[in-house]
Amino acid sequence: MVRSRPLKVALLGCGVVGSQVARLMTTHADDLAARIGAPVELAGVAVRRPAKVRGDLPPGLVTTDAAGLVGRGDIDVVVELIGGIEPARSLITAAFENGAGVVTANKALLAQDGPTLHAAAAAHGADLYFEASVAGAIPLLRPLRESLAGDTVNRVLGIVNGTTNFILDRMDSTGASYGDALEEATALGYAEADPTADVEGFDAAAKAAILSGIAFHSRVALDDVHREGITEVTAADIASARRMGCTVKLLAICERAQDGRSVTARVHPAMIPLTHPLASVREAYNAVFVEAEAAGQLMFYGPGAGGVPTASAVLGDLVAACRNKIGGGRGPGESAYAALPVGPMGEVVTRYHISLDVSDKPGVLAQVATVFAGQGVSIDTVRQTGKDGEAQLVVVTHRAPDAALVATVEALRRLDSVHGVASIMRVEGE
Template identity: 70%
Template sequence: MTTSAPARPIRIAMLGCGVVGTEVARFLLRDAEELGRRVGAPVELVGIAVRRLERTRSLDIPSELFTTDAKALVTRGDLDVVIEVIGGIEPARELILAALESGASVVTANKALLAEDGDTLYEAAVKAERDLYYEAAVAGAIPIVRPLRESLAGDRVERVLGIVNGTTNFILDAMTTTGAGFDDALDEAQRLGFAEADPTADVEGFDAAAKAAILAGLAFHTRVTIADVHREGITEVTAADVASASEIGSVVKLLAICEIDPEGSQVSVRVHPAMIPATHPLASVRGAYNAVFVESEAAGQLMFYGPGAGGAPTASAVLGDVVTVARHRVDGVFGPGETVHAQVEVLDIGRARTRYHVQIDVEDRPGVLAAVAEAFAVHDVSIKTVRQEGRGGDAQLVVVTHEADDAALAATVGQLRDLEMVRGVSSVMRVEGVS
């Protein structure tokens, strides 16, 4: 009886050891034996690059693994997998490219870099014949990258709606359930640790926009960068907006929306607050949770739901990629790369089409409704419903439109503001998820 030689260990290095990196390292060390069985070869964490060694003293990770020389670590020449969890554009881009050029596959959670310059990373991975995996970059523990890249590769994805930022969802959910204003809800999110001290990337929609670019590229097989994504945050959402949504049976969510037209020639990618019906599956996503709702031709409607951030949940997504990439190294293959064969046009926001909820402060006198309706008609924006709220100095018209171009709605709002009997347009919000 003969026995095969033991498989060479899969050597893994990591860039960064913050909240996510710490959890990844602990799981790799604790579960090395079990992960090795799943991979088909022993797995070995051989190095972790950090900026400051003194910050590693409180971590339950062997001190000899740490180094401050990230470049030397990723170019040592014997690595199979490099995990990048430092974030940002540089030095992450330089280090990932160096790792690929040195023969290592890469697992990254870096949504900002992928959304800004993913094509450079993909091209380097293809040239090196190595993997580039990034499940953790979009929605934490939620598996959405692989379903779009692999499971739905034979289907035609038509639309992706996502709640992909836990901070903003927590804030809007708090405004919905308690009636709080934005500032109070943000304070509560910061107190509970759901929002950073500087929440700009979250509340202004930058984080969600990067994820939308990645989702759109995967769904529609075209190259989409963050510069292609129309972005609006939630800082202007008021308690009155949330109350108005409730009055029409809806809730307000910050949505990442990726759509392709029926001909497959134009894509719309946008991030903004929107009203969605309370009956829509995304409306029930509470707190800091994330969810991605996919509509495809053959599979129909699918929803992926779970924790979108946090050390352990995100580490789960990273480790899933590590196991897959390590298996590829054992088998001498590599997985799917970037698919950009479609290369369809990405629409400007003015050409995107949706429905709108418009609140108009008006004088309470005859002829107002006719003048307002005329402003909508001039710009070919069809009114679905209109109702008056309040009387006298508090009179307000609330208009819900049928689907219209964003540019047409903007022109309508501009004309409304010029009308003598209109005191102001107090709110304009898109309405999504309506058949």
């Protein structure tokens, strides 16, 4: 049975995602009312530039006074889609203080101030939902928070940025350079005019912080995440990966230490075998591989961005928040009871692919091998090509701590016979 009094929703932001949320709330109004148990009414839409509002909204709904909309007192749920740190943080906090639940897709704010927001929500008995902050439409955070609540997650490995996946996929499938692939991504709308947040790994790092916190029941901040982007990935790296039966992906990797006493979170390009499920994720799609003790290996796949897919995740959270308003309950809050420390990147153990420019003369390979042995890094394979006194040496190691690899590279750079370290890339997913 549907009650008559509508639940009132304030929408902050009406861009690519916000406009689709407003549209779906209108076109699916009857279904939403049936699923929630009450009609849902869009009470107002706050924007900075009313002239640029997307979609067909009644003029009376649009306002530039976001604070006034949130502070009306009759708002049940605030949907925050403006992004950034401020004024989003202040508006979300004000929503809690006025008794409203909050649905947000703001990964940057959650990665930076998640604990503060969770505390404010708990203090006012309000909801904080954020499924759309990671991997767009893919149901991922709710399964981690709820479906796997009785399990122990040991590793989360994923492609969580569609822009970089599109670029790397184009470099692999068409032989395009990084610059050409980025230009195509921009033309198709996958990359922003300023792509820094995507290509330098900031976007994926924020998502890794959120995933780590939920998966390991510990607080992981953006600054705790080791971050490398894809701007240094070359056609030679792509070709070398192909020769190894691998492809290159920008991965977010969140791991529990083997002794269970710490966690690590990192974002960087890596070679993964073509046999791994993530290797087949093409174009701008996202996919996340979860490894849990009881459930085993799970994979979540789908569109990781875009107005309609992300709006789908927002509406799922909106339904949950509205149901809680009717029933008097509250959704899951922050779970940080484990309080596991974040270990340094130097403790991460993986394999490495190192490309060196060296002199093409006898004894060089022995010198290089001695450096690796001196740091306790075992060599798996070596490939050398040379011409006119110059050579390229490609070394693939066995698993070793990151700190040992860093020390090895520093020692290699001191050798007269090593003219340069062309590239270093980790090998994951084996």
